[in-house]
Amino acid sequence: MRLAIGSDHVGLELKPIIIDYLQELGHEVVDFGPYSGERADYPSYGKKVAEEVAAGKFDLGVLICGTGVGISIAANKVKGIRAVVCSEPYSAKLSRQHNNTNILAFGARVIGPELAKMIVKEWLEAEFEGGRHAKRVDMIKAMETGENS
Template identity: 80%
Template sequence: MKIAIGSDHVGYELKPAIIDYLEELGHEVNDFGPYTTERTDYPIFSKKVAENVANHNFDLGILICGTGVGISIAANKVEGIRAVVCSEPYSAKLSREHNNTNILAFGSRVIGTELAKMIVKEWLDAEYEGGRHENRVNMISEIEKNKR
């Protein structure tokens, strides 16, 4: 799978461990920045990752900031994105199975490296179930289309 990853300066230090883990799992990863711990704004990198996932240049995306909240909110402003912020594996798994999420976000101030890896693994291993969930996901897409 091709995975886009990005963070802000707070998530920067956790990002290399996640990139290494994704590559160990056999995924192709593209880091959209930042590339230093210099203070920056998360919407810049959230937008880059989200647009690349929405345009199908990448299969999925991962975003990291202090809590995962702001960076996921920014990603969800891009049409076609269903970003979820998770601090434990179960919600990550169900977000893929039930909501067909395409971006995972988490906070480097909330979780450590090993928990982040468990969350990533559960999220990547889960598959969208469709079926009874399809109508709801379609309703979300309709809200997006009508927001203008």
């Protein structure tokens, strides 16, 4: 899979660990920054990764900030993005199976590297189940375009 990754300055230490892990799993990873420890605004990086995923240039995206919340909110402002914040593997897995999430976010101040790896692995291995869940994802898509469902 081709994955986009980004963070803010808080996620900078965890990001290379996750990049290495994703590459070990056989994925191609492109880092959208930041690349230094200077203060970085999470909305900029959340938006950039989300735009790349929404445009179909990447299969999925991973975002890291202090809690995962701010950067996921920014990503979710991009049409076609269903970003989820997860601090444990079960929700990550179900977010893909039931909600067809296309961006995973987590917090470097909330979880450590090993838990982050478990979350990423469960999320990547899960597949959208469709069926009754497809109707709900379609409802979310319709909300983005202003259609009533």
